[in-house]
Amino acid sequence: MNLAGKTAVVTGTSSGIGLAVCRSLLDAGAVVFGLSRRETPLVHEHFRWIQADVTSDIAIDQAFDAILAQFDRVDLLINNAGFGFFRDVESIEPAEWRRLIDTNLTAMFLCTRHVVPGMKAAGSGMIVNMGSVAGKRGIKGGTAYCASKFAVNGFSESLMEELREFGIRVTCVNPGSVRTEFFDHAGIEPKKYMQPDDVASLIISLVTLPEGMLPDELTLRPI
């Protein structure tokens, strides 16, 4: 996909990987809408921040109503918003569990259903879902987070199979540790990190591959 003039929506843009992805998309010439609860610290003529809690059906509906009132369709959706905690299973409150699943998994479904009709009509489009290496193997303390990211992989693979016949590409990106605010609250401290800008540049590389190539999944780790 040539990103010049394309419409992109990114969730979780106030910090970390989502913020870095927005910058890279703007550099590549896209018009970018960013969704987050805290303000996204980006000033650019082609960037609009929409305050939204992605766990709210109503907030998501209102955000996409506003976007689709301005543009015929969304060409690129990056489902990135998420958080994690690593704790003993018996210390996790049901409301915490549900909030994590709502944020990391259900929000992807809520956003995806708004962009698919326009992409189908256009016969093109791309959806990038943020998984994790924690979605490929279980981690001590990660019952909630790993469950959410394993589910993201299952959601993504099924969506990929469903949409490829319409010319729509679905990719699940599974990073290892990235130096972001994620670890301010996660309760673990990795030994090695990648940088958010590096993950963003990888995502741009996947998005800008020739339309005939479908990168369905990519795992990347720090060295």
Ligand SMILES: NC(=O)c1ccc[n+]([C@@H]2O[C@H](COP(=O)([O-])OP(=O)(O)OC[C@H]3O[C@@H](n4cnc5c(N)ncnc54)[C@H](OP(=O)(O)O)[C@@H]3O)[C@@H](O)[C@H]2O)c1
């Ligand atoms: N850092 C890592 O090592 C790593 C590795 C693999 C995968 N990931 C995944 O990468 C994604 C981004 O994380 P990050 O590392 O960049 O962490 P981060 O810096 O903490 O960014 C998380 C973003 O998600 C947003 N978000 C969280 N809950 C939200 C909600 N209810 N509604 C709207 N936005 C919400 C936050 O915005 P607000 O707080 O302003 O709402 C923030 O912009 C997550 O899905 C995470 O699981 C991270």
